[in-house]
Amino acid sequence: MNTSLLVGIHELPRRAGEHKQLHRICDAPPDLGVEMIGVRTGDPVNLDLTLQSAGEGVWVTGTAVAELHGHCVRCLSDITYSDSFNIAELYYYPGREADEEANYVVNDEIDLDPALRAAVILELPINPLCTPDCLGLCPICGLNLNESPEHSHTDTPPDDRWERLKSDLNLNQ
Numbered sequence: 001m002n003t004s005l006l007v008g009i010h011e012l013p014r015r016a017g018e019h020k021q022l023h024r025i026c027d028a029p030p031d032l033g034v035e036m037i038g039v040r041t042g043d044p045v046n047l048d049l050t051l052q053s054a055g056e057g058v059w060v061t062g063t064a065v066a067e068l069h070g071h072c073v074r075c076l077s078d079i080t081y082s083d084s085f086n087i088a089e090l091y092y093y094p095g096r097e098a099d100e101e102a103n104y105v106v107n108d109e110i111d112l113d114p115a116l117r118a119a120v121i122l123e124l125p126i127n128p129l130c131t132p133d134c135l136g137l138c139p140i141c142g143l144n145l146n147e148s149p150e151h152s153h154t155d156t157p158p159d160d161r162w163e164r165l166k167s168d169l170n171l172n173q
């Protein structure tokens, strides 16, 4: 089974509108993610793509589905879920003028790595959360407050802000 991100396009005519479907389960390349969440290297990425000839190159559009692994930025618990990413990338035919960031068809092949990377990294949350209302960790002892929402440190001397707030509210009887 071909798990590579390289796709041969020799059988795709250069006439505008010609297209071919590509279904492939490839191995996730390294560093497919952001700091707190991403796809594990070597995990399956399910590609469902259309390669379409355009005047200046080949348009690659479709979806990549993969499992994500990461950590909640508030409570640091593990996060795992599957997500679908939209791919839309133009690969210029050799010799076409484009900016430095452009992707090119090389030796009748397309390297899907930059397209996949752009799609996944653009859509991943920079600050992933285990749940939208995650309570995070206790700033004093590090306990996960989702597991004990009532947790508090009543023995700990309250800090100045709390003292000021209490006097503002006339809580000091």
Ligand SMILES: [Zn+2]
Binding pocket: 072, 073, 074, 075, 076, 077, 129, 130, 131, 134, 135, 136
């Ligand atoms: Zn959390």
Ligand SMILES: [Zn+2]
Binding pocket: 138, 139, 140, 141, 142, 143, 151, 152, 153
């Ligand atoms: Zn605590």
